Amino acid sequence: MDKIQNNKAWFLVLPVLVLVAFSAVIPLMTVVNYSVQDTFGNNVFFWEGLGWFQEVLTSKQVHSAFGRQLMFSGLILAIQIPLGILIALSMPKKGFWASVCLVLMALPLLIPWNVVGTIWQILGRADIGLLGYTLDALNINFNYSRNPVHAWIIVVTMDVWHWTSLVALLAYAGLQSIPQAYYQAAKIDQASRWKVFRYIELPKMQGVLLIAILLRFIDSFMIYTEPFVVTGGGPGTATSFLSIDLVKMALGQFDLGPAAAFSIMYFLVILLVSWVFYTVMTNLDKAEGR
Amino acid sequence: MNLNWMAWTLPTAIFFAVIACLLLFFTFLAIKYPETPRRGILMIETTRGDRLFITLLGSAFINAGWLAMSGLPQWWALGICAFYAAAVFRWV
Amino acid sequence: MAVTTNTYATPVRSFALPKIRTKHVIMVIYLAFMLIPIYWLFKMSLQTNREIMSGFTLWPQNPTLDNYRTILTDRSWYIGYINSITYVVMNTVLSLAVALPAAYAFSRYRFLGDKHLFFWLLTNRMAPPAVFALPFFQLYSSVGLFDTHIAVALAHTLFNVPLAVWILEGFMRGVPKEIDETAYIDGYSFPKFFVKIFMPLIASGIGVAAFFCFMFSWVELLLSRTLTAVNAQPITSIMTRTVGASGIDWGVLAAAGILTIVPGALVIYFVRNYIAKGFALGRV
Numbered sequence: 001m002d003k004i005q006n007n008k009a010w011f012l013v014l015p016v017l018v019l020v021a022f023s024a025v026i027p028l029m030t031v032v033n034y035s036v037q038d039t040f041g042n043n044v045f046f047w048e049g050l051g052w053f054q055e056v057l058t059s060k061q062v063h064s065a066f067g068r069q070l071m072f073s074g075l076i077l078a079i080q081i082p083l084g085i086l087i088a089l090s091m092p093k094k095g096f097w098a099s100v101c102l103v104l105m106a107l108p109l110l111i112p113w114n115v116v117g118t119i120w121q122i123l124g125r126a127d128i129g130l131l132g133y134t135l136d137a138l139n140i141n142f143n144y145s146r147n148p149v150h151a152w153i154i155v156v157t158m159d160v161w162h163w164t165s166l167v168a169l170l171a172y173a174g175l176q177s178i179p180q181a182y183y184q185a186a187k188i189d190q191a192s193r194w195k196v197f198r199y200i201e202l203p204k205m206q207g208v209l210l211i212a213i214l215l216r217f218i219d220s221f222m223i224y225t226e227p228f229v230v231t232g233g234g235p236g237t238a239t240s241f242l243s244i245d246l247v248k249m250a251l252g253q254f255d256l257g258p259a260a261a262f263s264i265m266y267f268l269v270i271l272l273v274s275w276v277f278y279t280v281m282t283n284l285d286k287a288e289g290r
Numbered sequence: 291m292n293l294n295w296m297a298w299t300l301p302t303a304i305f306f307a308v309i310a311c312l313l314l315f316f317t318f319l320a321i322k323y324p325e326t327p328r329r330g331i332l333m334i335e336t337t338r339g340d341r342l343f344i345t346l347l348g349s350a351f352i353n354a355g356w357l358a359m360s361g362l363p364q365w366w367a368l369g370i371c372a373f374y375a376a377a378v379f380r381w382v
Numbered sequence: 383m384a385v386t387t388n389t390y391a392t393p394v395r396s397f398a399l400p401k402i403r404t405k406h407v408i409m410v411i412y413l414a415f416m417l418i419p420i421y422w423l424f425k426m427s428l429q430t431n432r433e434i435m436s437g438f439t440l441w442p443q444n445p446t447l448d449n450y451r452t453i454l455t456d457r458s459w460y461i462g463y464i465n466s467i468t469y470v471v472m473n474t475v476l477s478l479a480v481a482l483p484a485a486y487a488f489s490r491y492r493f494l495g496d497k498h499l500f501f502w503l504l505t506n507r508m509a510p511p512a513v514f515a516l517p518f519f520q521l522y523s524s525v526g527l528f529d530t531h532i533a534v535a536l537a538h539t540l541f542n543v544p545l546a547v548w549i550l551e552g553f554m555r556g557v558p559k560e561i562d563e564t565a566y567i568d569g570y571s572f573p574k575f576f577v578k579i580f581m582p583l584i585a586s587g588i589g590v591a592a593f594f595c596f597m598f599s600w601v602e603l604l605l606s607r608t609l610t611a612v613n614a615q616p617i618t619s620i621m622t623r624t625v626g627a628s629g630i631d632w633g634v635l636a637a638a639g640i641l642t643i644v645p646g647a648l649v650i651y652f653v654r655n656y657i658a659k660g661f662a663l664g665r666v
Contacts, residue, residue: 003492012487013499015480016543023540024506026296027517029306033297034517045297050357050364057358087412090405102654104413107420109657110646112601112618115639119419122426128632130422133438161419166661173658211662222510225603229622243512243604250516251608263513268350274508275347278501283334295524320494339498 028267034260041254052261061237062245062262069221069242076159076220077213083160084167084212085205089197091172102172105165117229120158124150124230144231148238151231155239158226163216170212174205207284214277218270242266309346316342330382341382345375420643426636434632449637459638462617465531466600467645469614472535474595477542478588485550486576490559503544507663514540515608522609529611537605542595548663549594553587586656593653594660597646617642 035052037045056062087105092098108116124144126132131154135142144154178200186196224243227233233240233248240248246266250259316339325337336344349371356367426434427449428442453459487493488500518537519528527533561583565575581588607619621638653660 003490005493006491007493009487009491009493009496012483016484016503016547017499019476019480019536019539020503020506020543023518023536024509024514027514027521029302030296030517030520031513032305033299033302036299036302037297039297043294043297045299047299053354054357057354086408090408090412092409099651099654101409101413102657103650104416106650106654106657107643107647108416109661110597110601110643110650111420111639112603112642114603114618114622115423115642118621118635118639119423122632122636123419123422128426128434128438130418130440161415165416169658170662173662208658208662215661218508222512224510224512243510246510246512247515247604250512251519256516259516263516265354266510267513268347268354270508270510271505272347272351274505275343275501278504279334282497286335293524295520317494337497339495343498 031260031263034256035264036257038257048257052257053265055258056261056265064237065240065242065245068238068240072156072223072241073217073220075156076163077216079156079160080164080167080216081209081213084164085171085209087164087168088171088175089201091168093176102169105168108162109165111162113225114229116158116162117226120154120161120226121230124154146235148235151235151239154230155227158230159220159223162226163219167212167216170208171205174208175201178204207281210277210281210284214274214281217273221270221273312342312346332382336382341378344382345371345378348374348378423636423639426632427640429633431631431633449633450641452634453637453641459617459620459634462615462620463641465610465614466606466616466618469531469534469538469606469616470596470599472531473538473542473599474592476535477539477546477595478592480539481543481546481550481591482581482588483576485547485554486580488547488551489554490562503547504663507541507544507548509540511541511602511604515604518605519608528609529613531614533609534606534614534616535599537609538599538602540605542598545598545660545663546591546595549591549660550584550587552659552663553584553590557583590653590656590660593649593656600642600645 036048036050038048039045091101111119123129123131124142126136126142132142142150144150182200183196186200191199222243223241224247227239227241228244228247231239233244246259246262249255249262319338325339327335327337329335352371352374353364353367356362356370357364360366425440425442428445428447429439430444430446430448433439433443488496514537518533522528522530522533522537527536557580561579562575565579570579601618603616603618603622606616607622610616610619617638621635621642650657
């Protein structure tokens with residue numbers, strides 16, 4: 001649609017601007033202020049310069065948290081994106097069962113994040129949880145609060161349970177937009193199932209999959225509540241991701257300076273990733289002439 | 291309203307003032323000389339505002355990298371940023 | 383779910399016929415994977431704590447509603463639901479009220495810096511709440527809003543306003559511009575046109591946006607827990623502190639969890655076709 005050039009539209013955007021400035025810009029400015037100072041409470045601050053940044057940037061603890069975070073996000077994407085596509089391809093295309101599938105699949109998405117954590121915390125316990133009990137019966141000593149590998153397994157499984165449906169729903173929406181004529185043409189050409197997927201379905205899903213990857217990357221990158229409830233970041237620091245570390249620093253120990261410097265670096269990474277994806281997405285839209 | 295909790299300092303105030311001025315300046319430029327998108331070495335369409343964003347974000351990472359790796363005075367990183375900015379506005 | 387195989391016997395695309403069984407198997411396994419954890423929580427909510435701890439059972443031996451009775455009669459429990467609903471509704475109304483005109487502006491006009499503004503809104507959706515928890519705590523303490531519902535409602539606009547703007551913009555783009563022009567020619571003022579003509583046209587979009595604002599505010603824990611202490615404490619926060627003298631009462635915890643799923647489960651059927659759109663910020 002051709003849009004009209006009209007700078008008066010700014011007045012319509014003004015309320016959003018004021019509100020978001022209050023809830024985003026002021027806090028971010030405060031974070032920048034804190035990041036260059038030290039405090040012992042009571043709003044008494046001392047100039048610290050770039051010391052906190054240096055500390056955060058060279059800290060082994062932060063590096064390993066960042067590494068864990070990247071590994072987690074990578075693992076999540078590697079599992080959820082293919083699985084989500086598979087589910088989307090397997091879903092009924094229309095009718096009653098399509099609705100049933102949509103509703104049941106979306107259910108985990110609507111559960112408060114700490115309840116998601118509670119569900120898996122219970123499920124993984126050997127005494128009262130189905131998963132833990134079953135594994136125990138199979139002679140696997142599953143204990144996510146002692147064994148780091150088991151902690152990772154339960155956190156990743158939980159996230160797959162929680163969010164794969166999102167990828168599936170997006171991919172499904174992409175599949176629904178493919179005209180029937182494409183499939184008919186493929187059928188006349190006697191294209192194999194793989195060819196249909198590779199040359200018809202995948203290109204048509206490109207846009208939504210990009211959104212899915214972006215959302216899953218960003219949301220897994222800032223995951224806090226679910227692993228916090230299940231493992232509390234442990235055992236040791238095995239599942240302590242960036243947000244868990246940050247909250248511990250900021251609200252647990254009230255180390256304003258280091259927490260603020262950490263926040264800024266964290267935010268910059270998010271900003272970079274969002275920008276790259278946004279640029280790719282808008283350029284893709286332009287190429288498709290949307 | 292008490293602003294003590296925001297813990298303003300002169301350097302951070304200057305930092306935000308500079309960014310605000312940059313934004314105002316580029317808004318003024320956009321009114322006076324309307325932006326035309328172009329394709330640079332990144333193979334994406336950018337306007338003047340986009341290039342400003344790339345410059346600022348890139349500068350943040352240059353400064354962080356300099357702080358983490360070099361151990362030399364931070365002013366030098368600002369110098370690199372100036373070159374980087376010039377390059378972005380010329381070629382991106 | 384075994385019924386699926388029988389009822390869905392007529393494939394839409396006949397060349398997919400050999401695949402049909404695999405598909406059903408995949409779907410059944412996946413849906414089972416989705417539902418078993420929820421079932422497990424539900425099962426535990428129907429058991430007394432003693433029964434849960436005394437032995438492993440696949441279904442409750444003596445189903446009881448005692449846990450639900452505990453929650454619905456104990457003020458320190460049910461007040462959490464009231465608090466949560468209060469700030470979630472406030473947030474939804476606030477987000478929609480500011481997002482509606484903004485989405486209209488984005489969908490109809492080009493203006494100075496529109497693309498950058500749009501991207502900036504997106505970054506707020508992407509920003510980690512953990513980054514904002516501390517400054518929010520300081521900000522709302524200093525303006526005297528700490529431990530009030532409005533503080534949490536305002537804090538949640540951080541990610542809900544961008545979401546609402548994006549979803550609504552997607553719906554508004556689908557309304558032909560001619561409708562606006564005709565209305566102006568007929569002598570409608572902008573506010574009158576917007577409320578009387580335009581809003582009914584995108585009613586479904588408003589409903590979907592409201593659902594998503596409600597949902598994201600409802601599921602969030604970190605900010606709502608940080609910004610409240612006693613008076614506005616949400617149910618999610620109360621749940622994380624249920625450690626009694628004799629350890630955790632799993633039955634009550636499970637019942638509380640099930641009750642938090644209910645609001646979403648009640649309305650999900652109505653928005654099922656828009657879920658993808660909502661999560662994709664209107665870009666599907």
